[in-house]
Amino acid sequence: MSPDIRKTFHLDGVEIPFREGQTVFDAAMAAGIYIPHLCHNPDFEPHSSCRLCTVIVNGRPFASCTQPAVAGQDVKSDTPELNDMRRSLTEMLLVEGNHYCPACEKSGNCRLQATAYALGVQYNHYPQFFPHRDVDASHPEIILDRDRCILCGLCVRISRRVDRKNVFAMTGRGITTTIVIDSPSGLLVDSRVSRDDEAVQHCPVGALMMKGEAFKVPIGERRYDTSPISEDSVAKFQAREVRLHG
Amino acid sequence: MARKRKIATCSLAGCFGCHMSLLDTDERLLELLELADFDRSPINDIKEIRGMVDIGLIEGGVCNVENVHLLHHFRDHCRVLVSMGECAITGGIPSMRNHHTLKACLEESYIRGVGVENAHIPDDPELPLLLNKVYPLHEVVQVDYHVPGCPPSADTLWHVLSALVTGRDPRLPTTLLRYD
Ligand code: SF4
Numbered sequence: 222m223s224p225d226i227r228k229t230f231h232l233d234g235v236e237i238p239f240r241e242g243q244t245v246f247d248a249a250m251a252a253g254i255y256i257p258h259l260c261h262n263p264d265f266e267p268h269s270s271c272r273l274c275t276v277i278v279n280g281r282p283f284a285s286c287t288q289p290a291v292a293g294q295d296v297k298s299d300t301p302e303l304n305d306m307r308r309s310l311t312e313m314l315l316v317e318g319n320h321y322c323p324a325c326e327k328s329g330n331c332r333l334q335a336t337a338y339a340l341g342v343q344y345n346h347y348p349q350f351f352p353h354r355d356v357d358a359s360h361p362e363i364i365l366d367r368d369r370c371i372l373c374g375l376c377v378r379i380s381r382r383v384d385r386k387n388v389f390a391m392t393g394r395g396i397t398t399t400i401v402i403d404s405p406s407g408l409l410v411d412s413r414v415s416r417d418d419e420a421v422q423h424c425p426v427g428a429l430m431m432k433g434e435a436f437k438v439p440i441g442e443r444r445y446d447t448s449p450i451s452e453d454s455v456a457k458f459q460a461r462e463v464r465l466h467g
Numbered sequence: 468m469a470r471k472r473k474i475a476t477c478s479l480a481g482c483f484g485c486h487m488s489l490l491d492t493d494e495r496l497l498e499l500l501e502l503a504d505f506d507r508s509p510i511n512d513i514k515e516i517r518g519m520v521d522i523g524l525i526e527g528g529v530c531n532v533e534n535v536h537l538l539h540h541f542r543d544h545c546r547v548l549v550s551m552g553e554c555a556i557t558g559g560i561p562s563m564r565n566h567h568t569l570k571a572c573l574e575e576s577y578i579r580g581v582g583v584e585n586a587h588i589p590d591d592p593e594l595p596l597l598l599n600k601v602y603p604l605h606e607v608v609q610v611d612y613h614v615p616g617c618p619p620s621a622d623t624l625w626h627v628l629s630a631l632v633t634g635r636d637p638r639l640p641t642t643l644l645r646y647d
């Protein structure tokens with residue numbers, strides 16, 4: 222244990238050490254405990270919109286990806302109630318878009334699908350929306366299929382803060398919210414996006430994808446086909462911790 | 468020995484892939500036949516369920532009037548009804564037509580389609596009327612269990628079927644939970 226880790230809190234009865242400034246989510250994942258999450262990618266700033274990572278801190282719900290860890294607090298995460306809530310949120314995301322997994326190139330590498338597996342979603346309790354959403358296939362190398370967008374905001378945040386291009390933005394409210402492109406035509410081809418942009422590398426679902434990659438890895442041999450998202454995310458997080466903090 | 472169970476199966480708006488997967492259970496089918504008999508099923512070509520069966524497996528979503536009748540027939544005659552595969556659970560690939568009007572779909576296929584001759588929309592009274600949209604089974608009747616996959620693998624179907632005929636919990640372990 223490095224010398225700056227001294228303080229602890231309790232997560233589902235287990236004592237979790239944390240560094241000053243760490244979130245509940247980061248401390249849990251560093252300690253090897255998976256908290257389901259979708260809008261957060263630990264390599265970027267969290268913005269707590271999907272609420273999948275909700276935990277109960279001293280009796281009240283908070284998004285763990287933005288909640289600072291405090292010494293002595295009592296945190297609950299792996300409870301039947303919270304997992305039911307996470308399942309409902311995941312099912313709502315699945316019905317409000319058009320998720321045809323058998324026909325989706327992201328299948329097996331998709332965080333929404335893998336999270337649904339982890340939560341044991343065998344069907345959606347809600348009626349399918351079958352919304353009409355536009356696909357932007359104008360760019361020669363990148364495709365934006367809004368049917369599968371879960372509005373996690375990662376592309377928006379990364380394009381703004383990392384690529385410094387502001388290619389993506391969200392518009393509308395509630396169920397009509399959608400991703401829009403900063404270009405005169407509103408199409409990707411006329412924007413400043415390029416295949417090397419960080420913003421197009423981290424879409425958790427099959428909404429922003431590279432063209433020409435289909436079936437390079439066969440179905441059944443993809444990331445979450447071979448290791449559950451819980452193990453995969455924790456392993457990735459812990460490797461990142463070692464890289465950044467030794 | 469416990470009473471032999473009865474199983475019925477059918478395909479609505481599906482591709483028979485789920486039934487192929489069922490046949491893929493290979494010699495385990497013989498094991499299953501020790502514990503259960505098949506009632507109405509495309510496997511034995513029996514057309515209607517006689518009396519009550521214990522387990523009904525349905526592949527495919529609901530896309531036409533005939534599907535609605537058959538689905539209700541199954542619900543009325545099956546103690547436990549199981550949605551088998553993505554189309555039964557979400558509407559699946561056939562429900563991609565839900566983004567368009569039925570009229571537009573029919574015209575695209577039968578009037579404007581590439582290579583269409585003698586263009587007209589088929590209207591033979593033998594043909595079941597299409598519904599405006601394709602529906603998952605549980606939006607039409609109460610469904611008891613859902614087995615995702617396109618198709619669910621033979622191992623997945625075996626897990627569920629063997630559990631149901633022997634009275635175990637048919638829920639899938641994460642290793643067998645797949646939507647593709
Ligand atoms: S984005 Fe994910 S959940 Fe949606 S269809 Fe593709 S694989 Fe399935």
Ligand code: SF4
Nearest residue numbers: 370371373374376424
């Ligand atoms: S396109 Fe992808 S990264 Fe962007 S908001 Fe939608 S799901 Fe998130």
Ligand code: FES
Nearest residue numbers: 258269271272286
């Ligand atoms: S991961 Fe924390 S709110 Fe989405």
